[in-house]
Amino acid sequence: MQKKYLEIGKIVSVHGIKGEIRVQPWCDSGEFLTEFQELYFQKGEQKLEIESARVQKNIVIMKIKGVDDRNAAQLLRNKILYMDRDDVELEEGSYFIQDLLGLQVVDFDRPEKVYGELVDVTQTGANDVYHIKGEDQKVVLIPAIPDVIQEIDLAQGIMKITPLKGLFEETEEVRE
DSSP, X not given: OOOSEEEXXXXXXXXXXXXXXXXXXXXXXXXXXXXXXXXXXXXXXXXXXXXXXXXXXXXXXXXXXXXOSHHHHHTTTTOXXXXXXXXXXXXXXXXXXXXXXXXXXXXXXXXXXXXXXXXXXXXXXXXXXXXXXXTTSOEEEEEOSTTTEEEEETTTTEEEEOOOTTSSGGGOSOOO
């Protein structure tokens, strides 16, 4: 089951004296974080009204309604901000990273061949890199590119891949 509220950033410090906070975005870009009118604390239990948000280098400067001075803002340090997944419509073929974590990764041509579980995602800029942990606890990194990622089925909890030569020892045979 997909979570309704997803982590989107962390409050790392205060900004100025008027209650603004500095947020480290945990999403594709700081610009994405600035699009929200409402965010949440405590996995959706506490709604926040966002008065303003702007990007400054790799941080988002944000003003939350009711937080009007530096002392009030200071109390929010290290809190996690959440978004409601219903507030965003993803493009076809795009996924929230939190939905991908935990997927079982199998071979596209031989679904009985299990490579492991998707345990982390690194965003490199060019393409994401998926961290697949096998039964032997070894982590293999695979590029999230169309040549490798063939199918993602969130309902079934499965990602089907065609690994590049050499990614997994068992796949040393050439796929053409």
